[in-house]
Amino acid sequence: MKRVVITGAGTINALGRDVPQTLEAMREGRSGISELEFRDVERLAIRIGGQVKGYDPDGDFTRQQLALYDRFTQFTLIAARQAIAQSGIEFNEELSLRAGVVLGNSGGGMTTLDENYRSVYEDGKNRVHPFVVPKLMNNAAASHVSMAWGLRGPAFTVSTACASSNHAMAQAFQMVHGGLAPVMLTGGSESMLCFGGVKAWEGLRVMSKDGCRPFSANRNGMVQGEGAGIFVFEEYEHARARGAEILAEVAGYAMTSDASDIVMPSKEGAARAISGALRDARIAPEEVGYINAHGTGTAANDKTECAAVADVFGRHADKLMMSSTKSMHGHLIGGTGAVELLACIMALRDGVIAPTINYDEPDPECALDVVPNEAREAHVDVALSNAFAFGGLNAVLALRRAG
Known part of the structure; x- marks a missing residue:
């Protein structure tokens, strides 16, 4: 089986328009959550919400492209462009035949959907643009990435709510690990911050009106975000042969299903995913230094996740650092695991642990080191990225420091 490394990363989210800006915001414990700006x-x-403010698509895309690209696709292409540039990889004829793309996304083109429902039901129009379907479909971003760089290997989208990106990256890892493809573009994106997207989430009564405070006793719900995170996953020897810089190594993963409730998380399901990732990566619990938590800021998630971590790591749980960057960039739903993987890379590569900001009051049911409010310098060899989704779908990735 092949070793899998990350050689490129790109992002656009509420914290920054690229990886350096995003990591700087994480190091400073800066919030990207602010008042939403859109119609109605x-x-x-x-x-x-964690909205990408001041974004002008006309600076990145032509009018013809924008007729086909929903906001979530635009974000994906911007992040993919950055990741490929950093990687320095060139998709020649031979490589492009085997390279592919697997992305995570939950809502598809919500902005397109919202605009066209409004056009038909509110404005009374009887026709919509002929490109509505190809613009809003969940696989639009993956398809456009494959077309933009001529990737003719496996290309598809995974849609598993808040675990979509982690499931997608796990699939991309497996394809490189098993020798099916030497290079895969992977990650995820989401843009649900429109009237209909937020209104739908309001109905769940899990949203905060004033901020995201994971693990803090005074938390009162999650906050939505938007954006994309894209990575180049590459076979180690392939990367080494072309002299690529390695950001981190993807060591393993696990995926589980709670098979119990459509919205309430299960400690057992989460614990099986965490321990399964360790087993797949052949990592001992005491080797793990940092976990990027799912950490939504809801009582159900935070308590369940902390209990699962405590069960898996036992006495070592007290020595772990675990933070939720959703406190800064919001919950990107299908794209959240991709943006959060950047915090894992920062921990491994730079020795900087992103904080859980807005932490006001200790919760005895979340009695772990959640790196409250300020970033911390620490040497980390192994990091985990947790994603636990509605539907009871769990996916955990294990990463090692490049060595």
């Missing part, structure tokens, strides 16, 4: 926001009860 005053009709919403929830008016905050």
